[in-house]
Amino acid sequence: MSIPFILFFACALLAVIGAVLLIAAREPIHSALALILVMVSLAVLYLLLGAEFIAAVQIIVYAGAIMVLFVFVIMLLNMGVEERTDFSKLAKFAGLPLGFFLLLWMAHWLAHSPAGKVVGTGGPAPAGAFPTVELSKQLFRPYLLPFEATSILILIAILGAMVLARKEE
């Protein structure tokens, strides 16, 4: 067991635990904290794959900006404990087995696909395998149009939110 593998399993486990807690927690703020845990663990996984830039951006954008706003809103509204309805019978008898089956199927597919072989046997990529300079060259040359279109889309979404939130005069 090399150190990157230990790190991988620790972070993968943390991510799964965080994801389960996110759904199971009854306090909204606990759910938010669990989601942050998932995001940080994912960032470490990206780091192990050599994608340093993606890892840092994952934390800055998701954990550092979006989740801060979530927590801010939860604090502002001072939300109480969630109320639960009874667990649906359909979900219990059909959903859970189906979900489990889907998970098995995905694991099987990953283990036999070329991507799975790289992850499973090749070990972690060396740090700096995907340099930031290369990423920005790709982003600003061949993929410039989709990149800018996405940013304009986000801008439109912000404007839409402001229009909706504005009080009628």
Add this chain to the structure above:
Amino acid sequence: MEFISQHPVLVASVIKIAVLLFVVMTALAYLTWLERKVVAHIQSRWGPYYVGAHGLLQPLADGLKFLFKEDVTPPVSDRLVYTLAPFLALSLALTAIALIPFGPPTAQLFGQPAFLVSDSNIGLLFLFAITSIGVYGVALAGWSSNSKYPLMGGLRSSAQMISYEVSLTISVVGVLLLAGTLNFNGIIEGQKGYWLHFIPRWHAIPQIVGLFCYLTAAIAETNRVPFDLPEAETELVAGFHTEYSSFKFAMFFMAEYANMITVSCLATILFLGGWLSPFPDSWTWQLFLPGAGLILLGIYCAFDTVTKMRGIARLQFAVVTLLCLGGGALCLIPPVAHYIQGVFWFTAKILAILFFYIWMRGTLPRFRYDQLMAFGWKLLLPVSLANLVITAFVIILPLLRNG
């Protein structure tokens, strides 16, 4: 032994982190001493004076006091989050410092760079990643205390930190355009050389607007005067940490000072040439500056010991004098002088910025909340954006002209 030879970087990193932790903790303690002293002298007072000579043992006494005080936990809304918040604040603040290169990678010990723990390709982004999560400590503390004033403080600080983080990041991008790298050592190396043979090529000169935007935003990010709205005593008792006592309070306190050190380090690296000397290499006498400075300090301490100190304080100050003189003599030995050159300049620059911080605290009154928001969004953000656009144009123009 086999483990050490197999993982030299890992072992070296762990040792360096332990040493750095010790140094940073001591620096934090003495930063509070420095702040109290400087503010006291600005206000024509003496500041801490009686615990140790010149109050030098005051931080130790304060630390012990925090350790042994009763840890009162109010009927909080959420005990887990209440306990988590100070740990989050302090651990993130300390993690950020581990990314800083305090000296050049060429200064080595046992084949490992002695003064830097990590040399990441995207050091700057990592630092921003860690500091951007730092908001949670304050926000969660305010929320989980189950009390009006902390909640207000937590809300204020989240809003303030989100607002000023935008300007902070944008003010730094100008430097990144000039440097063309996210690696701290790369950014510092890029500032080597001199204009007219004596003006250092630091980013502070072309990016002077960026430097001012950065410093302003950094003060707001660390919740310091004049932007210390989250803990405005006159309005909010003590803001987000009102309900915290004993060592949990001390952890917030330490986190605040650690954040101050981090932003000062960042300003030094990005704008003031990091561990580079401000003088050209041909001025060889600068090698002996650290030693000479320490010896001068030692002479002053000796004078003080003989003329002013009485009783046990005299003994304590004699020890300080001997330490200064001995350290100064050690730093005068040429190999040692070469070795510590980078660290000396880095520390000197950090101290200058920290002094500036404390100076601001002693001078300026607090902003009103709406003034703070208006200043951040309506002045600081446009100015740093304009700085970024102009820098980008200046860089791209020669490229455009050449086709």
